[in-house]
Structure formats: structure tokens, C-alpha cells
Amino acid sequence: MRVVSLLPSTTESLCLIGGASMLVGRSHECDFPASIASVPVLTSQSIPAALSDAANPQPGAIDAMVREQLASGRSLYQVDEKLLRELRPDVILTQDLCSVCSIDLATVRRIVAEMTTSEYTPRIVSLNPQTFEDVLDDVYRVGAAVGLEPEATAAVVRLRERVFSASEYVNPFDDGPNVVFLEWTDPLFIGGHWTPQLIERAGARHPLNATVAKESAGAALGPQVAERVAGKSIRVPKEAVVGVNPDAIVIAPCGMNLDQTRACAAALSREDWFRSLRAVRNGRVALVDGSQYFNRPGPRLVEAYEFLVGWLNGRPDVVPRGFGWEQLSSRSV
Numbered sequence: 001m002r003v004v005s006l007l008p009s010t011t012e013s014l015c016l017i018g019g020a021s022m023l024v025g026r027s028h029e030c031d032f033p034a035s036i037a038s039v040p041v042l043t044s045q046s047i048p049a050a051l052s053d054a055a056n057p058q059p060g061a062i063d064a065m066v067r068e069q070l071a072s073g074r075s076l077y078q079v080d081e082k083l084l085r086e087l088r089p090d091v092i093l094t095q096d097l098c099s100v101c102s103i104d105l106a107t108v109r110r111i112v113a114e115m116t117t118s119e120y121t122p123r124i125v126s127l128n129p130q131t132f133e134d135v136l137d138d139v140y141r142v143g144a145a146v147g148l149e150p151e152a153t154a155a156v157v158r159l160r161e162r163v164f165s166a167s168e169y170v171n172p173f174d175d176g177p178n179v180v181f182l183e184w185t186d187p188l189f190i191g192g193h194w195t196p197q198l199i200e201r202a203g204a205r206h207p208l209n210a211t212v213a214k215e216s217a218g219a220a221l222g223p224q225v226a227e228r229v230a231g232k233s234i235r236v237p238k239e240a241v242v243g244v245n246p247d248a249i250v251i252a253p254c255g256m257n258l259d260q261t262r263a264c265a266a267a268l269s270r271e272d273w274f275r276s277l278r279a280v281r282n283g284r285v286a287l288v289d290g291s292q293y294f295n296r297p298g299p300r301l302v303e304a305y306e307f308l309v310g311w312l313n314g315r316p317d318v319v320p321r322g323f324g325w326e327q328l329s330s331r332s333v
Contacts, residue, residue, distance in 0.1 A: 001146050002089045005030060006043060006079075006108065009135075009298030010093035010127060013142040016299050017151040025087045029255075032292065032300075040087070042080050054259035060186040075104060081111050089122050091145050096128045129297045132194040132201075132305075133226045136160065139299065159302045166309045169318055170203040177247035177312060179204045180279070183233045183254050183290070185264040188241065191252075192233035194301060195294055199250075201225055202308035207244055209234055238273050248312060249279040251328070252290030258324050261287045269333045280333055286311055289324030 004025035005011040011030040014023060023036060027043040030036060047065055051058045069076055092112065096105040105126050112122055125145045129135045136156050143152025179199050181191035191199075196206040211228035233254075251265050265287050268274045279285055288294060293304040303320045310318030311325075319325075 001091065002087065003091045003093065003146055004042065004084065004087060004089040005093040007093060007095045007127070008032065009129075009296050010095075010125075010138070010142055011036065012296075012298040012300065013139045013152075014093070014146065017139065017143050017148045017155050019142075019146050019148055019151075022146055024089060025084065029291075040083060042084055042087075044078050044080075046074070046076055046078065052256070052260060054257070055263065057253075057256065057260045057263050059184060059253060059264055063184065063187060075107055077104075077107075079107065079111060081114075084111060085115055088120065091123050091125060093142065093145070094124060094126050096126045130193055131226070131229050132197045132301060135194060135297045135299075135301055138297070155299070159299060162302050163305060166306045166318055167201065169309050169313050169315050170201070171313075172203075174203065176202075176204040177284075178244055179206050179248045179250065179312070180208060180241055180244060180246040181206060181250045181252070181294075183252065183295070185251065185253055185268055187235055188238060189233045189235050189254075191250075191294065192230050194230075194297060195233075196230035197225070197228065198294075198301065198305045198308055200228070202305060202312050204248070204308070204312050206230075208236055208240060238271075242273055242277070245277060246279045247282075248284040248286070249277070250286045250288055250294075250308075252288040252294045254295040255291050256289075257291050258287065258289040258326065261290065262326075265328055269328070275333055280328070283327065283330065285328035287326050287328055292324055 001022045002024045003022040005014060005023060006027045008030045011026055012032055015033055023039050025042045026036060026039045028041050047062060051062050092108060094105060094108045108124060112124055127138045129138055136159060139156050140152050143149045181195055183189045183191040190208045192209050196209050196211050199206045200211055209230055211230045214227050214229060251261055253261055253264055274280060293300055303323055307319050307323050310316055
């Protein structure tokens with residue numbers, strides 16, 4: 001089996017279930033685990049690297065460029081089609097969730113159609129996770145695609161055990177703190193999809209993009225947390241954040257590492273409205289490597305959940321060792 005993964009989360013899932021040796025090509029964003037560093041890279045992005053400089057990231061300029069390119073119908077990513085043909089993969093793992101986050105499905109389908117012959121047809125496996133349960137189910141889907149179903153089942157059982165273990169530290173009878181999760185800082189975007197689910201299951205509220213019950217949830221909604229879902233991330237004005245006046249803030253800009261996040265948070269800290277927030281005044285602002293955790297719908301969302309449980313409930317022992325986060329420095333405010 002020869003596998004190409006164009007999505008960091010599917011690369012992680014493949015490696016988690018023991019399929020790392022099958023990987024013959026990856027995207028430029030597939031950077032975990034470190035053992036895949038020698039695997040050929042097939043994609044690149046059109047956003048200039050200078051806009052994401054760790055010392056001075058420019059989220060406003062990135063947002064403007066993304067909107068311009070999407071409006072004009074241009075892709076944000078390029079694929080090395082020649083190399084992809086040479087690799088002759090049996091399976092291509094990709095996604096249809098977000099054209100901003102990775103290569104779009106239509107482009108992959110076009111390339112595969114051009115590669116297909118009477119003797120060779122690579123299989124496209126496109127994932128579209130909307131919820132935390134979808135993310136775990138995608139591990140099964142990857143396993144089924146590459147013939148590692150038993151390994152995938154065992155991996156998901158282990159992940160679920162960690163989720164259940166962490167949830168024991170959550171008080172189900174307490175409303176918990178109000179949380180604002182910033183998935184982008186200029187303009188302000190509030191996290192969606194699985195992120196509100198994780199926050200609420202960690203014992204907090206996420207009022208600017210809360211989960212809602214599915215229409216088919218029925219009367220047994222209480223114990224069925226999977227029946228509460230959220231939509232995509234949403235743009236909000238600063239007045240909305242001020243109105244909530246959150247007890248805690250998580251800053252994890254999509255696709256940015258901790259150094260870049262630190263710089264984005266420093267820029268926010270120069271704003272009077274931000275410094276006036278209860279969470280900022282009380283030192284309850286967490287900076288997280290969103291690129292590795294919350295923004296990536298893969299197995300390490302379990303670590304993100306453990307972090308939320310530990311941080312929000314005063315149980316630092318629950319936070320995974322080595323988790324990429326830090327408190328917003330008082331010197332930045």
C-alpha cells in the first residue's frame with residue numbers, strides 16, 4: 001500500500017495506527033510525528049511566508065489575501081502534480097472541510113482523473129469532520145482505507161479512554177466559566193465545529209458560538225453530549241467579546257505556532273478593550289499552539305481536551321506533559 005496524505009490530521013492518524021511505512025508523500029503542513037520529515041512534500045501555499053513571520057505575523061493581511069484569492073476562485077495551495085504521478089499512490093487522503101486549511105477536493109479529483117488509466121486508479125479518501133466524534137471516526141476511516149481496521153479500532157479505544165478519564169475531573173452540576181476561544185485575532189474569529197464541544201465538555205460555556213442540540217436529539221439529550229453540535233468558526237466584532245466579558249480566553253490562531261500566537265496576543269494586548277476584559281485582568285488567558293492542536297482535527301484533539309479540563313478546572317496534573325501552551329505574560333498587557 002502506497003499512501004499520500006495531503007492533510008496533517010490524516011497523516012497523524014495513519015502514523016498512530018501503524019501505517020507510517022505506507023506514507024510516500026505528504027503536504028507541507030504534515031509535520032507530526034517528526035519521523036516523517038524525510039517523506040517527500042507535495043504541496044506549497046501561495047500566502048507569502050513573510051506574512052507569518054514569528055516575530056511579526058500579520059493576521060489582518062493574511063485574512064485579506066485569503067479573502068481576495070477565494071473570491072477570485074484561485075486556490076491557496078499548489079500541488080506538485082509531476083511528483084504525485086511519479087509516486088503512484090494507491091490511496092490519497094485529503095479533505096473537503098476547509099479550502100483555507102488545505103488543498104481543495106476539486107483540485108485533487110482533477111489531478112487523479114488525469115492520472116487514471118485502465119490499469120491504474122488511485123483511490124481518494126476525503127474526510128469532512130464537523131464534530132469531535134467525526135474526528136475519532138476518521139481514524140477508523142483511515143484504517144479501513146489502508147487495511148488497518150483492527151489497529152484503528154484499538155487506537156480509538158485508547159483515545160476514548162483518555163477522554164473519559166479526563167472528564168472525571170469535570171463537575172457536571174456547575175455552569176463553569178465563560179470562555180472566548182479566538183481562532184483568529186485580526187479580524188476576530190471565534191472557534192467552531194469541535195472546539196465549542198470540547199470547551200463545554202470541559203465544564204465551561206462558549207456563549208459566542210455555543211453548541212445546540214440536533215433536531216433528532218430527543219428527550220435523552222442530557223447524557224448524550226455527542227448530540228450537541230456547533231457550526232463553523234464565526235467572525236465577531238470586539239464589542240461582542242467585551243459584552244461577554246469572559247472569565248477565560250484561549251488564543252489559538254488557525255495554522256500558527258506558539259511563537260506566532262505570542263506575537264498576535266501581544267498585538268491584542270495593546271488594545272484598551274482587550275486589557276479591560278476580566279480574563280486579562282485576572283491572568284486567565286492561555287496561548288496555545290493552534291496549528292498542532294485545536295485547529296487540526298486529528299488524534300491530538302484528545303490532548304487539547306485534556307488541556308482544557310486541566311486548565312479550566314485547576315488541575316494542572318491533567319494537562320499533557322509537553323502540551324504547547326503558556327499563560328499570557330503580564331508584561332504583554
